[in-house]
Amino acid sequence: MSDNSRDLVDLGNQLNSPNYGPAPVVFDRGSGVWLTDTDGNRYLDFLAGIAVCSLGHAHPRLTDALHDQVDRLLHVSNMFFTGEQIALMDRLCARSFADRAFLCNSGTEANEAAFKLARRYQSRVKNHPSKSTILSMKSSFHGRTLASITATGQPKYHDGFEPLAPGFDYVPFNDVDALKERFDDDICAVIVEPVQGEGGVRPADPEFLETLRGLCDDYDALLIFDEVQTGVGRTGRLFAYQHFDVAPDIMTLAKGLGGGVPVGATLATEEVWQGFQRGSHASTFGGNPLASRAGAVVLDVIDDEDLLKNAAQRGRQLRQGLHKLAEEFDCITDVRGMGLLVGAQCIDKQHATDLVALARRQGLLINSAGGDTLRFVPPLVVTDDDVEDALHRLRQALEDL
Ligand SMILES: Cc1ncc(COP(=O)(O)O)c(C=O)c1O
Structure with a gap:
């Protein structure tokens, strides 16, 4: 991490109300399913601001409409x-x-x-x-x-x-x-x-x-x-x-x-x-x-953009990929969800917490829900290749565990 980013994180930690515990990353911009931090590192965003950024980051139709609205x-x-x-x-x-x-x-x-x-x-x-x-x-x-x-x-x-x-x-x-x-x-x-x-x-x-x-x-x-x-x-x-x-x-x-x-x-x-x-x-x-x-x-x-169909299809693809990982890695005990609200339950809370941090190191953003469950809520615009990329990064995190 650069000195500049480290200073920003330190200042943020001094000023932020104590009810949050953010990871030491400062995000600067986003495009589609990708986020970029202040050091230029890129992350595949399967958290989407906790199921918020439904069109991904900087979707041109949303961005253009908001620019127009701000002017008006x-x-x-x-x-x-x-x-x-x-x-x-x-x-x-x-x-x-x-x-x-x-x-x-x-x-x-x-x-x-x-x-x-x-x-x-x-x-x-x-x-x-x-x-x-x-x-x-x-x-x-x-x-x-x-x-x-x-x-x-x-x-x-x-x-x-x-x-x-x-x-x-x-x-x-x-x-x-x-x-x-x-x-x-x-x-x-x-x-x-x-x-x-x-x-x-x-x-x-x-x-x-x-x-x-x-x-x-x-x-x-x-x-x-x-x-x-x-x-x-x-x-x-x-x-x-x-x-x-x-x-x-x-x-x-x-x-x-x-x-x-x-x-x-x-x-x-x-x-x-x-x-x-x-x-x-x-x-x-x-x-x-x-x-x-x-x-x-x-x-x-x-x-x-037919995003309901995409959410259903990409969700199925993600769950299938997670089921395969669960067969290989004992620490995943269950895979659940509907569409692009997907969970992979781990054997305990510690494994889930560690995997979230290891995935971030692999450039994949997810979080845990219910303590022991990895939650995947990517933007609805996520592609087939993005899902494969996320599964690949998660596999690396599982191997690092
Ligand atoms: C099902 C559900 N209801 C309500 C809320 C609260 O929403 P907000 O944080 O926007 O107040 C959340 C937030 O995670 C939620 O998941």
Whole structure:
């Protein structure tokens, strides 16, 4: 590492809030699936800003649109419309079960809106204020604001932040019997990830989601799909719920929606949106024209470049390659995922941590999720050759272990 880069890392470590522990790399620019650091080293980016850079880095259509938008209009507030905001909401509603959208800036913010909407729907529209419990899954992840960490079914994220938000409860993921056992009239809504991402890349069983939908209908509870990580093409469908015979009442999005520009969205049916009236909720930056333009362009490029098909095919190729590596290297014990949300479970957390660092030394960026699982979430534009290249670099990392 050059002296200049070392100085930058040292200064960053002095100034950064202590909740992050970045690797000693300073990135400078990106192009497609590649990132370049301040010393000119290139990395194959199979992390994509944790499933954010859906079109890769510096995609010309996104870059050109953002340049144009910066020249024209950045912000006006939600007291007015912009064409960009309407275009994004239109695309999201036309392509999903939803009738209306609330635009915001992050996944946790989209989930907060979903919880508030569900509670207001039950208390004001259905006149059931006691129907207030939000049920979530163990090992889930829903964000870092207070209600979202409370919904997150992993005690390590709660530690020291008590008292948590009241009115949340948990059931084991994919456990139909436990779900049936817990369901009752107090349930306001259930939030679930169609594939648990941070929890270790664990897809939901179709039977579990179908049972959940049936129970929500029977008990008049709302079903919230947190598609912050799975949405916007990541799993090979525009939204992961479209793989299942189940549609939610509310869906949350963020991450890949803006392709790197912060955009979140809470989508719901007309019936459920009756829970909000003017003034019930807001976000200053939500739906600003720059962010909305990014979201609309990402959705258009996904269509124009057939990226759903690419995500499905490249995901299959990646999983097949990982299965082959698992046959050769005992430290990989399982390969899971949907589309380009792929996990390779290691025998323990230490192996996963070491492999992430060794892969980086080989010029491959990945991370670990759920402690012991390597997570691969490359841009949706990744090619056949990129996947082979990544598998080759991972093999070298496995040999170095
Ligand atoms: C499923 C899911 N929900 C919510 C979030 C929180 O999103 P954000 O970090 O944008 O608040 C994440 C982030 O990893 C996520 O994976």
